Amino acid sequence: MATALVTGGAGYVGTHTCVALMEAGWEVAVLDSLENSSSAAIDAVAEVVGRGLRLYVGDCRDNSAVERALTEAGPDAVLHFAGLKSVPDSVADPVRYYRHNLESTSVLLEAMARHGVRRIAFSSSAAVYGLCKELPVSETAATRPANPYGWTKLISEQMISDVVRSDPRWSASLLRYFNPVGAHPSGIIGEDPEGAPANLMPYLLQVAVGRRAELPLYGTDYPTPDGTALRDYIHVMDLAEGHRAALEALVSSAGQVHTYNLGTGRASSVRQVVAALREATGHPLPCREFKRRAGDVAELWADPRKALLELGWSADRTLAEMCRDAWAWQSAHPQGYRR
Numbered sequence: 001m002a003t004a005l006v007t008g009g010a011g012y013v014g015t016h017t018c019v020a021l022m023e024a025g026w027e028v029a030v031l032d033s034l035e036n037s038s039s040a041a042i043d044a045v046a047e048v049v050g051r052g053l054r055l056y057v058g059d060c061r062d063n064s065a066v067e068r069a070l071t072e073a074g075p076d077a078v079l080h081f082a083g084l085k086s087v088p089d090s091v092a093d094p095v096r097y098y099r100h101n102l103e104s105t106s107v108l109l110e111a112m113a114r115h116g117v118r119r120i121a122f123s124s125s126a127a128v129y130g131l132c133k134e135l136p137v138s139e140t141a142a143t144r145p146a147n148p149y150g151w152t153k154l155i156s157e158q159m160i161s162d163v164v165r166s167d168p169r170w171s172a173s174l175l176r177y178f179n180p181v182g183a184h185p186s187g188i189i190g191e192d193p194e195g196a197p198a199n200l201m202p203y204l205l206q207v208a209v210g211r212r213a214e215l216p217l218y219g220t221d222y223p224t225p226d227g228t229a230l231r232d233y234i235h236v237m238d239l240a241e242g243h244r245a246a247l248e249a250l251v252s253s254a255g256q257v258h259t260y261n262l263g264t265g266r267a268s269s270v271r272q273v274v275a276a277l278r279e280a281t282g283h284p285l286p287c288r289e290f291k292r293r294a295g296d297v298a299e300l301w302a303d304p305r306k307a308l309l310e311l312g313w314s315a316d317r318t319l320a321e322m323c324r325d326a327w328a329w330q331s332a333h334p335q336g337y338r339r
């Protein structure tokens with residue numbers, strides 16, 4: 001049985017990907033500092049799958065922690081999720097973001113090279129495209145990140161690509177996610193953000209369970225059908241299955257770097273998401289309208305055809321399913337994992 005080391009595997013996308021991998025027969029070990037997650041998330045993954053996985057509590061920037069995980073787990077491949085992910089925080093404190101995300105990636109790559117582990121799938125982001133003008137966005141679109149977070153993703157992509165170029169025994173998948181939402185349909189694992197959620201769906205879910213009074217809705221005068229911004233929301237289990245497909249393709253990709261958009265190719269407006277979540281929760285979900293936020297684009301959605309063509313993967317779950325599953329998680333865990 002093949003083994004994957006999943007950095008950041010206790011986080012939102014990581015936990016769902018652990019489930020997808022384990023259900024496909026992979027052995028999984030997680031390396032996570034738990035700075036934005038808890039070990040309860042790993043217990044919950046084991047509960048969903050019905051078998052255990054090893055958690056190494058440690059930081060990817062700490063060489064001894066990475067060494068230990070690689071030595072003990074002996075993985076065939078690494079999925080690298082660990083990192084900081086808030087766009088506004090990266091604008092407020094750019095050096096912290098560059099240091100954290102780039103050091104994590106570089107320490108990990110050096111340790112992988114020492115251990116002869118040469119397959120990596122990396123959590124990148126649609127943020128690498130920045131204020132993209134051509135829609136839908138394909139992988140060949142120009143990359144010009146609009147914030148430090150997006151730059152840390154683009155520079156990490158470059159670092160990984162250069163490593164593969166330097167040694168053709170390596171292979172890599174750079175996975176550019178659009179807007180992951182939803183949860184495993186069991187309601188046992190889900191998104192559990194620290195502090196005020198930066199994203200639409202977790203914010204609305206906290207309104208639904210009474211943790212927040214109303215949604216601040218930024219921008220109602222965009223040139224879109226209902227005036228609110230359009231985004232490509234992808235069910236986190238579709239995203240998780242995309243990781244499994246990308247990881248399995250690495251086995252026959254020595255010397256290659258593949259870049260994939262993981263999105264649905266469909267766009268929903270903020271008002272459509274609010275309406276779908278009202279339907280799923282039965283909650284009125286009050287919104288207060290504000291002016292547009294600087295840096296937000298009117299519309300962004302993926303051209304996901306390359307992943308379908310090369311990996312045989314597509315994201316098919318609907319917005320209604322995303323809302324249903326997100327609500328299954330949040331209604332069963334109004335305060336998340338920790339409480």
Ligand SMILES: NC(=O)c1ccc[n+]([C@@H]2O[C@H](COP(=O)([O-])OP(=O)(O)OC[C@H]3O[C@@H](n4cnc5c(N)ncnc54)[C@H](O)[C@@H]3O)[C@@H](O)[C@H]2O)c1
Nearest residue numbers: 008011012013033034035036037059060082083085123125
């Ligand atoms: N969720 C999104 O909307 C989204 C979109 C695009 C890309 N991504 C990327 O996907 C990855 C996972 O995102 P997520 O939403 O699951 O975030 P998350 O914060 O829920 O998960 C990240 C995990 O990494 C851990 N971590 C952070 N820094 C670490 C370090 N240096 N060493 C070890 N562990 C560390 C955290 O404790 C957390 O468990 C991130 O790299 C993020 O940038 C997320």
